[in-house]
Amino acid sequence: MEFLYEYGLFIAKAVTIVIAILLVVGGIVSLVSKQKQSKGNLEIDSISERLDDIKGSVDNLICTKDELKKKNKEQKKQIRRPRKLLRITKQKMKKVTCTSLISMALWTLMRLKTLGKK
Numbered sequence: 001m002e003f004l005y006e007y008g009l010f011i012a013k014a015v016t017i018v019i020a021i022l023l024v025v026g027g028i029v030s031l032v033s034k035q036k037q038s039k040g041n042l043e044i045d046s047i048s049e050r051l052d053d054i055k056g057s058v059d060n061l062i063c064t065k066d067e068l069k070k071k072n073k074e075q076k077k078q079i080r081r082p083r084k085l086l087r088i089t090k091q092k093m094k095k096v097t098c099t100s101l102i103s104m105a106l107w108t109l110m111r112l113k114t115l116g117k118k
Contacts, residue, residue: 059071 059068063071
C-alpha cells in the first residue's frame with residue numbers, strides 16, 4: 001500500500017513539472033509570435049469615390065435622361081481637360097529647339113553682365 005502512495009506522489013510531481021514546462025514554453029512562443037507581427041497597419045479608403053457613387057445613384061433617381069446626358073458630357077470634358085493641357089505643353093516643348101536654348105542662355109549671360117556693371 002505504501003508503494004502505491006509513493007507512486008501516486010511521483011506521478012503527481014511529474015505531471016506538475018510537465019505542466020510547468022508547457023506553460024513556460026507556451027509563454028515564450030506567444031511572446032515571439034507577438035514580436036513577429038507588424039506593429040501597425042493603416043488602411044486608407046477613398047471617401048470621394050464612395051461619395052461619387054452615391055451622387056451618381058441619386059442623380060439616376062432624380063434626373064431625367066436629358067439631364068443625365070448633360071452631366072455625363074460635363075464629366076467627360078473635365079476628364080479630357082488635363083489631357084488636353086498636357087498635350088499642349090508637350091507640343092510647346094517640341095517647338096523649343098537647341099538653338100533657341102543656346103540663344104536664351106547667351107541672352108541671360110549678357111543680361112547678367114549688364115546688371116553687374118551698373
